[in-house]
Amino acid sequence: xxxxxxxxxxxxxxxxxxxxxxxxxxxxxxxxxxxxxxxxxxxxxxxxxxxxxxxxxxxxxxxxxxxxxxxxxxxxxxxxxxxxxxxxxxxxxxxxxxxxxxxxxxxxxxxxxx
Amino acid sequence: xxxxxxxxxxxxxxxxxxxxxxxxxxxxxxxxxxxxxxxxxxxxxxxxxxxxxxxxxxxxxxxxxxxxxxxxxxxxxxxxxxxxxxxxxxxxxxxxxxxxxxxxxxxxxxxxx
Numbered sequence: 156x157x158x159x160x161x162x163x164x165x166x167x168x169x170x171x172x173x174x175x176x177x178x179x180x181x182x183x184x185x186x187x188x189x190x191x192x193x194x195x196x197x198x199x200x201x202x203x204x205x206x207x208x209x210x211x212x213x214x215x216x217x218x219x220x221x222x223x224x225x226x227x228x229x230x231x232x233x234x235x236x237x238x239x240x241x242x243x244x245x246x247x248x249x250x251x252x253x254x255x256x257x258x259x260x261x262x263x264x265x266x267x268x269x
Numbered sequence: 270x271x272x273x274x275x276x277x278x279x280x281x282x283x284x285x286x287x288x289x290x291x292x293x294x295x296x297x298x299x300x301x302x303x304x305x306x307x308x309x310x311x312x313x314x315x316x317x318x319x320x321x322x323x324x325x326x327x328x329x330x331x332x333x334x335x336x337x338x339x340x341x342x343x344x345x346x347x348x349x350x351x352x353x354x355x356x357x358x359x360x361x362x363x364x365x366x367x368x369x370x371x372x373x374x375x376x377x378x379x380x381x382x
Contacts, residue, residue, distance in 0.1 A: 159312070186368055197273070198313075198358065198372040211367040245312055252368030254300030255320065260312035 158182040159261035161246050167267045168236065176231040176264045178246030184259075186252045187229040189221060192243040192263070204229060205252050236268045271296045271363045275373035282349055283381050290344040290376045292359030297337050300362040303370070304333050304344050307356045316357075317344070349380045 159180045168174050180187065189201040203211035204223040218240075220232040229246055243263045249256040272295045282288055292302070301320045305313040317326045317333040319342070325334040332345040346353060356377045360370040 161312075188368065195374075197374045198360075198370075200369045200371075203368045205368070211369055213369070247313075249368065252366065254362050254366050256368070257303070257315050257318055258368075258370065259315070260305075262312045263310075265310070 159246060159248055159259050161244075161261040161264050163264060164262065165265045165267075167269065168233070169269050170236060170238070172236075173232070173234040175233065176244055176246075176266075178229040178231075178261055180227055180229075180246075180248035180259070180261075182248060182250075182259060184248040184250050185226055186249045186256070187223060187226070188247040188249075188258060189229065189231050190245040190247065190260075192245060193239075194242075198245070201231075203252065210252065233266075236266075238268050241266055241268045271299075271361060271371050273359055273361055273371050273373035275357075275359055275376050277376060278374065279377045279379075281379040281381065284349060284351060286349050286380075287345070287347050288349055288378070290346070290357050290359075290378070292342040292344070292373055294340045294342075294361050294371075296363060297340050298364060299337065300364070300366055302333075302335055302342050303360050303362075304331075304342075305358040305360065307358060307375070309355075313358065346378075349378075351380045351382050354378055354380050 222230040246261040247258040304316045319335040330347040356375045359373045
């Protein structure tokens with residue numbers, strides 16, 4: 156148990172659907188992250204939040220909309236996705252964003268876009 | 270732009286063998302380098318983190334080294350076991366430090382009983 160949970164674990168959605176991914180950390184951390192892991196590509200950072208403020212947006216299309224209502228919760232709202240958005244979406248948290256902080260990962264949400 | 274490469278992409282060894290996984294990065298200006306393990310369908314587990322001022326870190330049967338000037342890191346696994354079978358990912362932190370990790374594509378290891 157890593158202290159970072161993600162729901163749902165699996166999601167299948169059509170291109171016109173709207174869905175949300177949820178991440179919760181029970182570690183008292185101040186920073187949270189969304190990563191995308193596509194087949195045959197390196198894991199890519201999408202967004203970074205520190206103390207509920209977005210500090211990094213790694214050129215992610217607007218059909219992905221993050222929300223961080225408090226330091227324990229992070230959402231990724233999805234709308235009008237494309238089949239190439241099918242991937243494993245991983246959430247992580249760390250005490251802070253500084254270089255000495257280890258990131259702790261959740262189990263991921265496997266997303267399939269039809 | 271920082272890029273991370275891991276070689277080999279896949280590795281299969283008999284149980285008990287010592288092995289080395291390789292990671293290289295293009296820009297030596299890093300804050301630290303981290304090795305992760307990922308089991309199929311699961312998230313990542315941090316194994317070792319090496320700060321830019323360090324040369325190596327050890328945890329049990331794992332030893333990670335860092336040569337920042339040449340842009341290389343190795344993960345040494347001693348006396349491999351079937352339970353070590355997983356994908357091993359290398360990631361670096363580079364300026365600007367917003368918490369962004371840049372990952373390699375990983376090495377998938379299979380240890381045969």
